[in-house]
Amino acid sequence: MDVHVQGGPAEPFLGARNLFSTEYDLDRPVTVRVREDPDERTRVSHDAAGHRLTISRQAATSAMARELALHEFAHMHHNERGHxxxxxxxxxxxxxxxxxxxxxxxxxxxxxxxxxxxxxxxxxxxxxxxxxxxxxxxxxxxxxxxxxxxxxxxxxxxxxxxxxxxxxxxxxxxxxxxxxxxxxxxxxxxxxxxxxxxxxxxxxxxxxxxxxxxxxxxxxxxxxxxxxxxxxxxxxxxxxxxxxxxxxx
Known part of the structure; x- marks a missing residue:
């Protein structure tokens, strides 16, 4: 899995990637964009070039950050496989x-x-x-x-x-x-x-x-x-x- 983090802490997302990749994989790269706005909702978009996860810094630094990343990777997995x-x-x-x-x-x-x-x-x-x-x-x-x-x-x-x-x-x-x-x-x-x-x-x-x-x-x-x-x-x-x-x- 290819995961790139922009504007925020990479560890929760890379840690989630390491866990996720023990059982699953994503064919397209993932770009994580961390935004300062605490009201920024977690949003995921997909196209042929890859997946984009936009998330607030508050969420990206929370105790649930790794689990939230795993959850969004799972959505990406289902998207790629046409669930x-x-x-x-x-x-x-x-x-x-x-x-x-x-x-x-x-x-x-x-x-x-x-x-x-x-x-x-x-x-x-x-x-x-x-x-x-x-x-x-x-x-x-x-x-x-x-x-x-x-x-x-x-x-x-x-x-x-x-x-x-x-x-x-x-x-x-x-x-x-x-x-x-x-x-x-x-x-x-x-x-x-x-x-x-x-x-x-x-x-x-x-x-x-x-x-x-x-x-x-x-x-x-x-x-x-x-x-x-x-x-x-x-x-x-x-x-x-x-x-x-x-x-x-």
């Missing part, structure tokens, strides 16, 4: 899911975030066996605790949320966090994360925590295009119509 979760058009899936439904703008925006969670599940499937999940669990717990104590707000999960995050999407993010830790056997049943998730669900009357956890946890480990499209359409429709009295087909 259905990374080739499926989110716009197409949302159109299929919401045809015939009237959906408010905030829920439409959240549908894109949920689609990113679906991608994140498959990225985490790649790298989670390479390192301990202890720091990831602590990150999820702290993020969810902040969201529950200060709704609207909080940014649980890998996919960052806007400052306008509300109880509905926070509850779905809690379901995502539970699905992720259960998928990789990271916590016991009595872990604090479960209490936080249930607290988030209590603030969102229209969201069934178990239902949405099932959507994420039940993703096939090796889906074909049709299977993944159906999973994405189903969870999108379930969220967009939650609490509306409209039954998903």
């Amino acid at each position: 259905p979760s990374h080739t499926q058009s989110t716009e197409e899936a949302i159109y299929l899911a919401l045809a015939g439904h009237s959906v408010e703008q905030r829920k439409l925006t959240h549908c894109y975030q949920i689609a990113n969670h679906m991608k994140d599940i498959y990225a985490d499937d790649v790298w989670m066996a390479l390192v301990s999940g202890e720091k990831l669990v602590a990150f999820l717990e702290a993020s969810l605790a902040a969201a529950v104590s200060d709704l609207p707000g909080g940014q649980p999960g890998w996919t960052q949320l806007t400052p306008a995050a509300d109880p509905d999407i926070t509850a779905v993010n809690a379901a995502f966090a539970l699905a992720l830790v259960e998928r990789h056997d990271l916590v016991s049943e009595g872990h604090q994360l479960y209490d936080l998730a249930h607290a988030a669900a209590q603030d969102a009357d229209g969201i069934d925590l178990a239902e949405f956890k099932g959507y994420f946890a039940g993703l096939s480990p090796d889906p074909d295009e049709s299977e993944f499209r159906k999973a994405l359409v189903d969870v999108t429709r379930a969220y967009a119509t939650a609490g509306s009295g409209q039954a998903a087909d």
